[in-house]
Amino acid sequence: MRPIDALVNALPEGRVLTDPDVIDSYARDRTFLEPGKPLGVVLAASRDDVVTTMTWASEHRVPVVPRGGGTGLAGASVAGDGAIILSLAKMTAIKELSPADEIAVVEPGVITADLDRAAREHGLMYAPDPSSYQISTIGGNLATNAGGLRCVKYGVTRDSALGLEVVLADGRVLNTGRRTMKGVTGYDLTGLFVGSEGTLGVITAATVRLRQAPAAPPATFAAEFGSLRDAGAAVSAIMAAGCQPSLMELLDRATLEAINDLRNFGLEAETTAMLIGQSDAADGQAVAERMEQICMDNGASFVAVSSSPQEAEELIGLRRMAYDAKERLGACLVEDVCVPRSVLPDMITAVEAAAARHGVKICTVAHAGDGNLHPVFIFDRGSLEPPAEVWAAADEIFTHALELGGTLTGEHGVGLLKQRWLAMEAGPVAAEVQRGIKAVFDPLGILNPGKAI
Amino acid sequence: MRPIDALVNALPEGRVLTDPDVIDSYARDRTFLEPGKPLGVVLAASRDDVVTTMTWASEHRVPVVPRGGGTGLAGASVAGDGAIILSLAKMTAIKELSPADEIAVVEPGVITADLDRAAREHGLMYAPDPSSYQISTIGGNLATNAGGLRCVKYGVTRDSALGLEVVLADGRVLNTGRRTMKGVTGYDLTGLFVGSEGTLGVITAATVRLRQAPAAPPATFAAEFGSLRDAGAAVSAIMAAGCQPSLMELLDRATLEAINDLRNFGLEAETTAMLIGQSDAADGQAVAERMEQICMDNGASFVAVSSSPQEAEELIGLRRMAYDAKERLGACLVEDVCVPRSVLPDMITAVEAAAARHGVKICTVAHAGDGNLHPVFIFDRGSLEPPAEVWAAADEIFTHALELGGTLTGEHGVGLLKQRWLAMEAGPVAAEVQRGIKAVFDPLGILNPGKAI
Numbered sequence: 001m002r003p004i005d006a007l008v009n010a011l012p013e014g015r016v017l018t019d020p021d022v023i024d025s026y027a028r029d030r031t032f033l034e035p036g037k038p039l040g041v042v043l044a045a046s047r048d049d050v051v052t053t054m055t056w057a058s059e060h061r062v063p064v065v066p067r068g069g070g071t072g073l074a075g076a077s078v079a080g081d082g083a084i085i086l087s088l089a090k091m092t093a094i095k096e097l098s099p100a101d102e103i104a105v106v107e108p109g110v111i112t113a114d115l116d117r118a119a120r121e122h123g124l125m126y127a128p129d130p131s132s133y134q135i136s137t138i139g140g141n142l143a144t145n146a147g148g149l150r151c152v153k154y155g156v157t158r159d160s161a162l163g164l165e166v167v168l169a170d171g172r173v174l175n176t177g178r179r180t181m182k183g184v185t186g187y188d189l190t191g192l193f194v195g196s197e198g199t200l201g202v203i204t205a206a207t208v209r210l211r212q213a214p215a216a217p218p219a220t221f222a223a224e225f226g227s228l229r230d231a232g233a234a235v236s237a238i239m240a241a242g243c244q245p246s247l248m249e250l251l252d253r254a255t256l257e258a259i260n261d262l263r264n265f266g267l268e269a270e271t272t273a274m275l276i277g278q279s280d281a282a283d284g285q286a287v288a289e290r291m292e293q294i295c296m297d298n299g300a301s302f303v304a305v306s307s308s309p310q311e312a313e314e315l316i317g318l319r320r321m322a323y324d325a326k327e328r329l330g331a332c333l334v335e336d337v338c339v340p341r342s343v344l345p346d347m348i349t350a351v352e353a354a355a356a357r358h359g360v361k362i363c364t365v366a367h368a369g370d371g372n373l374h375p376v377f378i379f380d381r382g383s384l385e386p387p388a389e390v391w392a393a394a395d396e397i398f399t400h401a402l403e404l405g406g407t408l409t410g411e412h413g414v415g416l417l418k419q420r421w422l423a424m425e426a427g428p429v430a431a432e433v434q435r436g437i438k439a440v441f442d443p444l445g446i447l448n449p450g451k452a453i
Numbered sequence: 454m455r456p457i458d459a460l461v462n463a464l465p466e467g468r469v470l471t472d473p474d475v476i477d478s479y480a481r482d483r484t485f486l487e488p489g490k491p492l493g494v495v496l497a498a499s500r501d502d503v504v505t506t507m508t509w510a511s512e513h514r515v516p517v518v519p520r521g522g523g524t525g526l527a528g529a530s531v532a533g534d535g536a537i538i539l540s541l542a543k544m545t546a547i548k549e550l551s552p553a554d555e556i557a558v559v560e561p562g563v564i565t566a567d568l569d570r571a572a573r574e575h576g577l578m579y580a581p582d583p584s585s586y587q588i589s590t591i592g593g594n595l596a597t598n599a600g601g602l603r604c605v606k607y608g609v610t611r612d613s614a615l616g617l618e619v620v621l622a623d624g625r626v627l628n629t630g631r632r633t634m635k636g637v638t639g640y641d642l643t644g645l646f647v648g649s650e651g652t653l654g655v656i657t658a659a660t661v662r663l664r665q666a667p668a669a670p671p672a673t674f675a676a677e678f679g680s681l682r683d684a685g686a687a688v689s690a691i692m693a694a695g696c697q698p699s700l701m702e703l704l705d706r707a708t709l710e711a712i713n714d715l716r717n718f719g720l721e722a723e724t725t726a727m728l729i730g731q732s733d734a735a736d737g738q739a740v741a742e743r744m745e746q747i748c749m750d751n752g753a754s755f756v757a758v759s760s761s762p763q764e765a766e767e768l769i770g771l772r773r774m775a776y777d778a779k780e781r782l783g784a785c786l787v788e789d790v791c792v793p794r795s796v797l798p799d800m801i802t803a804v805e806a807a808a809a810r811h812g813v814k815i816c817t818v819a820h821a822g823d824g825n826l827h828p829v830f831i832f833d834r835g836s837l838e839p840p841a842e843v844w845a846a847a848d849e850i851f852t853h854a855l856e857l858g859g860t861l862t863g864e865h866g867v868g869l870l871k872q873r874w875l876a877m878e879a880g881p882v883a884a885e886v887q888r889g890i891k892a893v894f895d896p897l898g899i900l901n902p903g904k905a906i
Binding site: 098144145176181191215242244282341342367371372405410425453 | 551552553554555556576597598600604608609611612621625626627628629631632633634635636637638639640641642644645647648649653665667668689692693694695697735736791792793794795820823824825858859860861862863864865866867871875878879880882883886887889890892893894905906
């Protein structure tokens, strides 16, 4: 009997898929990375299925690649030869939602937006909102410590994770964390699993924090600048003024041109950058007007505050179009550096310089309030992977981000894509310590090998 | 040559103290726990001193007990026989304070309130404010993941920790985390060290997040209730109304009586609980009045909103007096359970029942917005340690907290004091995993043995 037949027998009927085409569709994420030839896909429907799969995988030493919505941008769920893909996407139960305690207990396959919608029925919200939140899963968000647009006010996924149920590599079940807002019993295992990209265990349930939803739709402003530096100064001034924006996005000229080509919004020749911000505070309209004034004080050539939710949707719609607009230009490598906020203009300038030097088209959108930039490298759709000049430009950008006190990845994760730069940031002691931690949880090295660390 | 002489020789002159009386004064924290007979005290003045000490300790297999301000309430810095006490209290440099990036880089001996004061010079604040913040150190706050009064709005110490410099057990230097607001490169080692009570490494520098300081002093209200349940309902209603209090403290009848005995504030016979809350929002006065109204709607017998900072100081002064008032009654064992907010009244009722059943005096103050209670057990000052009935009542309270979905310790840590209950909360898999992590960082088991896990 082949090992996979033992797995098929051990699980309830229909859980294992072995059709090569189907396997291939589960072996990819949103990167260009080509998967290997995995053995099969487990569609887990329960914690028991995960326990059975991990027990089997440990016995047969088969690599396991856990997977949520497949929306990753770093290759963390791209599966290699001989692996079992463990999909948690069918575990979609919201097991508990307590308005009084402002928490929910969910299975990992719950779609991010579905949890948020469920919370809103009780006047609450689930704050983390990665751009893919309509199709990403909570499990995937936890595995990558996903960020999003609202991070600037509400923090990243880790800031909303209180406790986890995790199946370890050998099939044991570990409970971490708590249901309470505070707690310091033992080491922070919850925080350790969040962002570990499935390399330490498989999350089968999560207790997450909900927050009071704003009473009214957010107030929105947009500002155009003739200079990146002015736009950066406006961001700093807005944050320093204590405006607490709930969204603060910066679009560079290349991105604006791509959007304008897709839907003409009358981009002016002298516009170099656009800032789009929101406030979801009770006095949001007043705060948005204050942010508008700060933009004017910092040299904005044009500013508008939305006077209605419809107008706000139109402004924010420009930002939402950014990725589609870029995809029309070619294949995309989406990068994710993060720098201290004050050097955001320097970083964008460095991105533009690298683009020019290497003859690469790069469009940049930034979660400006966090200093988190997404330079998107456009390359020929015919290429299997980005050409050498893209990697050369990326290399320069990563080096520059680290020199500015930044990091390789603000919210997408290391996956496979950042492996070649990891040592530049982490250093040998951190690398050794992380390998040691990995070995505690996964001594056989079967959990998503080659990812994260 | 004795091992300690090798240490004296390896360090700059004057760093090692060996006078037994002096050692004893460094071997204690704020618990009743009696230390053993440590070998000596190192007063580290630099990272190099810490490296030298740890290298020596590894060579000679000497236990090391790191120490900040000694304000701990769980025994984490109580030193045993043959240990070296490693005091970081002299490393007090604020190495960097960047208003633009809202971060500071500090040595571990910086007093919490000093960092906050330095930040306020730039319109910023350091949010975590454990009650001991005037004498506690950032290093100690990080080691215990200290909470405080402002947690209800700004989170605990971990939420302000971005990156650390840590000397490992063998003297290697590890850098964790980052200077940026977001970052997901590798495992969350920063979060792992925060709250690890000196068992994984010695923190020699920290990059912490600062926040915009409120523009005006907070607005304050106090409300008296005839029933604990009404007070609890008021807390839930205030949080559900999205008031975002920056402080929300509940004092039970026993605490109010102790304060009233210390300074008569006219405690009414029918008052069972008092709630003191603050808002530091721009419209704080309006929010405080809204919280006042919610208290009235929930059956408060008396409510007052301060009309001036002086009046606010008087209200908050009652809360600040709580611990002094209790210390007048006898020796104190300060406990620290945390429960989901909705069951806070149940938990306080259970504390009162345990007090009555075991004939123990217990006064409770709660960070009510977080569900974090500090039942203070009063016992005879002549006893070396709490009598059996105190432990019996504590046992009952801990069991009840866990049954309510709570935790043994919301913000004080496990130290030595919670060791006997730890297995009840963490379970065998978590215990094994934590021992595995400990062994990665400290294979010889010399770092603060017997604490935290």
